[in-house]
Amino acid sequence: MITFKNVTKRYDNSTIAVDNLSLEAPKGKITIFVGPSGCGKTTSLRMINRLITPSSGTIMLDGQPTEAIDLARLRRKIGYVIQHAGLFPHLTVVQNIATTARLIGIAKKQALGIASELIERVGLDRTFANRYPWQLSGGQQQRVGVARALASDPEFMLMDEPFSAVDPVVRHQLQEEFLRLQRDIGKTIIMVTHDIDEALKLGDQVAVLRTGGILAQIASPQELLSKPADAFVADFVGRDRGYRYLGFVDATSSLAVAAEPAAPLGTEPSTARALTRDRWILVTNAAAQPMGWVDLDQQTGPIRESDLNLSGTLASQSGNLRQVLDAALSAPSGRGVIVGTSGALLGSVRLAEIVTAIESAKAVGMGARS
Numbered sequence: 549m550i551t552f553k554n555v556t557k558r559y560d561n562s563t564i565a566v567d568n569l570s571l572e573a574p575k576g577k578i579t580i581f582v583g584p585s586g587c588g589k590t591t592s593l594r595m596i597n598r599l600i601t602p603s604s605g606t607i608m609l610d611g612q613p614t615e616a617i618d619l620a621r622l623r624r625k626i627g628y629v630i631q632h633a634g635l636f637p638h639l640t641v642v643q644n645i646a647t648t649a650r651l652i653g654i655a656k657k658q659a660l661g662i663a664s665e666l667i668e669r670v671g672l673d674r675t676f677a678n679r680y681p682w683q684l685s686g687g688q689q690q691r692v693g694v695a696r697a698l699a700s701d702p703e704f705m706l707m708d709e710p711f712s713a714v715d716p717v718v719r720h721q722l723q724e725e726f727l728r729l730q731r732d733i734g735k736t737i738i739m740v741t742h743d744i745d746e747a748l749k750l751g752d753q754v755a756v757l758r759t760g761g762i763l764a765q766i767a768s769p770q771e772l773l774s775k776p777a778d779a780f781v782a783d784f785v786g787r788d789r790g791y792r793y794l795g796f797v798d799a800t801s802s803l804a805v806a807a808e809p810a811a812p813l814g815t816e817p818s819t820a821r822a823l824t825r826d827r828w829i830l831v832t833n834a835a836a837q838p839m840g841w842v843d844l845d846q847q848t849g850p851i852r853e854s855d856l857n858l859s860g861t862l863a864s865q866s867g868n869l870r871q872v873l874d875a876a877l878s879a880p881s882g883r884g885v886i887v888g889t890s891g892a893l894l895g896s897v898r899l900a901e902i903v904t905a906i907e908s909a910k911a912v913g914m915g916a917r918s
């Protein structure tokens with residue numbers, strides 16, 4: 549656990565960057581610092597590994613004040629990932645990653661072995677091992693940065709805007725991979741971002757800071773969305789917070805999935821019409837995975853791929869209400885298609901049922917007037 553106790557940082561020019569900050573980042577969880585530019589996020593992070601010295605207050609690692617820990621030992625306990633990765637340009641990928649393992653005294657050969665394994669762990673191909681940083685894309689460099697921080701197997705990880713230097717698609721991939729990795733490694737992580745969507749997606753808890761380094765609220769993503777502490781947090785969390793809250797409500801427990809008729813490509817319209825009373829029929833491939841919808845009112849010949857309406861999104865069996873709602877809203881039939889882990893069709897849920905589930909989720913989760 550990382551604990552901030554009444555931590556203040558006043559720079560020489562008398563700027564108060566962090567003002568009396570007290571919070572706990574629990575063991576094995578991801579805590580996010582988020583807030584507008586200049587609100588003291590980076591300063592707070594860098595005080596943990598003593599790159600910046602607090603003016604007053606105490607930061608503790610598992611109850612031990614950081615100022616009482618030998619600096620080299622402190623830095624070995626804490627992995628550090630920064631924007632643009634900060635890789636050593638003259639070292640190859642595998643050598644870059646191995647540096648932190650070497651720092652904790654692991655022999656060169658073993659360190660390179662650890663580094664090779666980590667390359668794959670962060671979603672890169674082993675063939676990248678002998679490339680130099682300049683031969684990698686921004687997203688690949690960030691992965692190497694994460695692998696380098698992990699190579700010393702630190703108990704704690706500090707991450708300063710680790711995914712912000714890449715385009716939105718790569719960013720999404722990196723976030724997903726990072727969540728998968730964290731499920732395996734369970735590190736105690738504090739991450740800084742200015743992006744509230746990233747904070748809500750990745751954080752077990754999110755600390756919203758306001759200008760002047762004042763903690764406005766620290767809470768789970770669900771709570772920030774449903775019970776913002778004040779107008780600043782409500783505004784920062786964003787306009788569509790009611791809709792986004794649904795992303796945190798498990799759909800499987802509240803919705804009954806009904807059987808959805810499906811036809812393979814090549815089906816004659818008359819055969820398809822016998823399968824359903826609706827105008828729209830779902831088309832699946834040989835692995836029973838949904839491909840798209842066909843309008844039987846328009847269909848004249850056997851169903852071909854070019855006849856498919858591809859507008860519908862799919863919700864997974866373990867998905868949330870936001871995904872199911874989106875699946876129903878985007879499908880021309882108005883039925884949200886649910887698939888299993890292999891992507892095969894499980895059935896569908898009607899919009900009206902989803903709305904009922906939303907109503908009960910709202911009554912329970914938001915506790916609006918309770």
Ligand SMILES: Nc1ncnc2c1ncn2[C@@H]1O[C@H](COP(=O)(O)OP(=O)(O)OP(=O)(O)O)[C@@H](O)[C@H]1O
Nearest residue numbers: 559561563565584585586587588589590591592742
């Ligand atoms: N070395 C310094 N000397 C004086 N003031 C500083 C110094 N470093 C940061 N500041 C000021 O402290 C405040 C907090 O800065 P910090 O970098 O922690 O904010 P941040 O929330 O990480 O911002 P951003 O999202 O823009 O990176 C800002 O007003 C900044 O100008």
